[in-house]
Amino acid sequence: MTHSNTDSFYTSKEFHTFFENSPRSLVLKADAPRFTILAVSDTYLNLVHKQRREILGKGLFEAFPGSEGDPSEQNSVQSSFMRVIATRVPDELPIFKYEIVVDNTGRKETHYWTNLNEPILDEEGNVAYLINTTTNITGRIRLEQAVEESEARFRIMAEGTNIYIAMADQESNAIYFNQAWSRLTGRTVEDLMAYSWVDLLHPEDKDRYLKIYLDAFKVKGPFHGDFRILNKDGEYRWLLADGSARWHTDGSFAGYVSASIDITEQKQSEQRKNDFISMVSHELKTPLTSMKSFVQVLQRKAQKDGDELTVSMLDKADKQVSRMTRLINGFLNLSRLESAGIFIDCKHVDLAELIKEAKEDALAHISSHQVVFAPVEPTIVNADPDKIAQVIQNLISNAAKYSTPGSTIQVACVAQDGKAVISVKDEGQGICKEDLPKLFERYYRVENNESRHIAGFGIGLYLCCEIIKRHEGNIWAESELGNGSTFYFSIPTVY
Numbered sequence: 001m002t003h004s005n006t007d008s009f010y011t012s013k014e015f016h017t018f019f020e021n022s023p024r025s026l027v028l029k030a031d032a033p034r035f036t037i038l039a040v041s042d043t044y045l046n047l048v049h050k051q052r053r054e055i056l057g058k059g060l061f062e063a064f065p066g067s068e069g070d071p072s073e074q075n076s077v078q079s080s081f082m083r084v085i086a087t088r089v090p091d092e093l094p095i096f097k098y099e100i101v102v103d104n105t106g107r108k109e110t111h112y113w114t115n116l117n118e119p120i121l122d123e124e125g126n127v128a129y130l131i132n133t134t135t136n137i138t139g140r141i142r143l144e145q146a147v148e149e150s151e152a153r154f155r156i157m158a159e160g161t162n163i164y165i166a167m168a169d170q171e172s173n174a175i176y177f178n179q180a181w182s183r184l185t186g187r188t189v190e191d192l193m194a195y196s197w198v199d200l201l202h203p204e205d206k207d208r209y210l211k212i213y214l215d216a217f218k219v220k221g222p223f224h225g226d227f228r229i230l231n232k233d234g235e236y237r238w239l240l241a242d243g244s245a246r247w248h249t250d251g252s253f254a255g256y257v258s259a260s261i262d263i264t265e266q267k268q269s270e271q272r273k274n275d276f277i278s279m280v281s282h283e284l285k286t287p288l289t290s291m292k293s294f295v296q297v298l299q300r301k302a303q304k305d306g307d308e309l310t311v312s313m314l315d316k317a318d319k320q321v322s323r324m325t326r327l328i329n330g331f332l333n334l335s336r337l338e339s340a341g342i343f344i345d346c347k348h349v350d351l352a353e354l355i356k357e358a359k360e361d362a363l364a365h366i367s368s369h370q371v372v373f374a375p376v377e378p379t380i381v382n383a384d385p386d387k388i389a390q391v392i393q394n395l396i397s398n399a400a401k402y403s404t405p406g407s408t409i410q411v412a413c414v415a416q417d418g419k420a421v422i423s424v425k426d427e428g429q430g431i432c433k434e435d436l437p438k439l440f441e442r443y444y445r446v447e448n449n450e451s452r453h454i455a456g457f458g459i460g461l462y463l464c465c466e467i468i469k470r471h472e473g474n475i476w477a478e479s480e481l482g483n484g485s486t487f488y489f490s491i492p493t494v495y
Contacts, residue, residue, distance in 0.1 A: 350380055
């Protein structure tokens, strides 16, 4: 930049008025080594907590004696000025650290600045003045320091635990594994970060878990899933992972941090329990089938003989046998479900027809309640009709079980947003909000004074939930204590 009559221009009142309101900092005369200060902006005065009269007309290092205490810093500034004078091109200095007095008590704070020095040429093309722009970057530096300290604390914590901690960036690339992962797998952290952790996943779990993991990156929400991973001894261990999204300080997505725990013993215990339940259920089913046949033979004989008392007693016995059969079938279904033995045979089905069949079944078997079915428009879904019918029947049966005899149960099916939503509403005791999220967990039962006398093992809603999941649907409940409950499930419609 050149200017004619430079001396008169940079000492003029007009220039000072202009410069004092500019974002730049200082105008210096190129009279090395003094570098006389000719103009200073209001922004810079606020930055250094000085008055204009303390600075104007003085040499740079005279006006800021604090700089003289650090010869390397002064040399750096002087070297920058001399480079600008020699090359006639701007020069940017590295970050400087200053102690600033911030109030009348003499309290000091460390601040960080960057400096850009630009040349002003006279008519002969020589550098006559220097314009210095100083930027306070203290906030940015302190934030970076806080992040570094936080990361250091995180690593100390992560390396001192047996929980398996891992991190991934926003593109799902692994960027950190703690030493617990190395102890488990026998692989180095570098090997694990090279995506070899995926190769250690059990073949049966690999696609399922990676879908959970990668789908989380699309929605930037938490993820939860279990999987088996090969350990250093060549055995598979079950891990349960919970992942949370990470965010940069500017609010942009940074990736995930996950914590995994070993649940192998829990899985083995559950398998032993399921094997036992399956074995006992199979063993009980045969004598129960025979018992039901005997009861039915006796019922026909008693009816033929006109023995009303025996008929009545046998009817009650038959209901109890049927009830026990349903419980056993529930346990068998649970066993098959958890061993991937339940087959879902999907086909195009009209839910209106399924609801009609459910209505006929409900009216035939539930005489204690008024079951009302809302009209259903033809609604085509791709589903296993037997399994969906099982879910509907289970929800209606539960509604009758947990509501007062004589009350109304309402069943409806509507299509909305590409989904069919089926609802079963009762006028029962209701469910407290703390229990609602747990209703579909295996073996979970709401325990209160009203429900203690109601038989069940807490597997019906769990089975319903798993069946609906296999149809890529959702199941949930809405309820308030004293105001009844409504259970919903939704599955995609075909058209």
